[in-house]
Amino acid sequence: MKRLTLITTLFVFISNCLFAQWTANGANIYYNGGKVxxxxxxxxxxLTLNNTSETGIQTIYNGTSVYLSHGGWGMGAGKFGIGNPSLPTLVINAVANGPSSVGNVGIGTVTPIAPFHVYTNTDIYGIVTGDDSHSNLRISGTAGGAAGYGLLQTFIGGGATTGGILSLQRDAGNVGIGTSDTKGYKLAVNGSFIATSVTVKLNSAWPDYVFKPSYQLPSLSEVKTYIDQNQHLPEIPSEQEMAKNGLDVSEMNKLLMKKVEELTLYLIEHQQQIKDQQQQINALKKQMRALKKSKII
Structure with a gap:
């Protein structure tokens, strides 16, 4: 009887010691001390969780599971992932003094190669701030495994009518301001812009060759014939070409300078003709005076 009483007392004592660390409050259980x-x-x-499987913690909401894993899903040691085994949506590098010690964060990839790496299998936007009804920033790249460049767009006032947009296009690296369609140009601006200075570097010769002796200056009669037939100057784009292709500022400035230089040559030639004619007139006047003095006329 004494032995039974001793065992019972010891059991109650141990139970009290063990369960004294846990407190139940309705459906909640609290741990009062020590480590779990x-x-x-x-x-x-x-709280220390030691697990040899790929998934450490599972949460379930309405039948859908989200998992937390350390080193699983092909991530490797020192990486913490959130998502599911087929596609972790967030991966954080946490290992120190190793190849992953930079602390990269990956979304959609288990091997982030930059401090913040977003991976997607489609050409959809990888990062979006704001919504379609307000100003927002969108960043996207090409689909996973595909070659190409990314896209950066800033919208000011979204919705059906966009108040403004800055677009850095993929592929050729084109820039669009006020438009996302650059038409293949390096810089496309939908609207006007102002600058205190613009420098255009030519890829062809400046038309100083017009002043070289070897240059064949068209005669004014040839120019007139061309104008009568085409209703614009030679080499200058027509109105229809301008409406279709726009104005090439660099090329147009070069052509205008060429026409100015040709016009200068025409003026110089015309001035020489006037000078020669004036000399002839003066000579004739001199002869007339001499004839009058000799009373021949």
């Missing part, structure tokens, strides 16, 4: 270990008998922190 899952998969380990020597927890080092308030």
């Amino acid at each position: 270990g899952i998969g380990t008998t020597t927890p080092s922190y308030p």
Whole structure:
């Protein structure tokens, strides 16, 4: 009887010691002290989870699971992932003094190669701030495994009518301001712009060759014939070409300078003709005076 009483007392004492650390409050259970270990008998922190499988923690909402994993899903040691085994949506590098010690964060990839790496299998936007009804920033790249460049767009006032847009296009690296369609140009501006200075570097010769002796200056009669037939100057684009292709500022300035230089040559030639004619007139006047003095006329 004494032995039974001793065993019962010891059991109650041990139970009180064990369960004194846990407190039940309705459906909630609280741990009052010490450390909790899952998969380990020597927890080092308030909660230590030791697991050899790929998934460490599972949460379920309406039948859909989201998992937390350390080193699983092909990520490797020192990486913490959130998502599911087929496609972790967030990966954080946490290992120190190793190839992944930079602390990269990956979304949609288990091997982030930059401090912040967003991966997608489609050409959809990888990063979007704001919504379609307000100003927002959108960043996207090409689909995973495909060659190409990304896209950066800033919208000011979204919706059916966009108040403004800055677009850095993929492929050729084109820039669009006020438009996302650059028509293949390096810079496309939908609207006007102002600048205190613009420098255009030519890829062809400036028309100083007009002043070289070897240059064949068209006669004014030839120019007149061309104008009568085409209703615009030679080499200058027509109105229809301008309406279709726009104005090439660099090429047009070069052509206008060529016409100015040709016009200068025409003026110089015309001035020489006037000078020669004046000399002839003066000579004739002199002869007339001489004839009058000799009373021949």
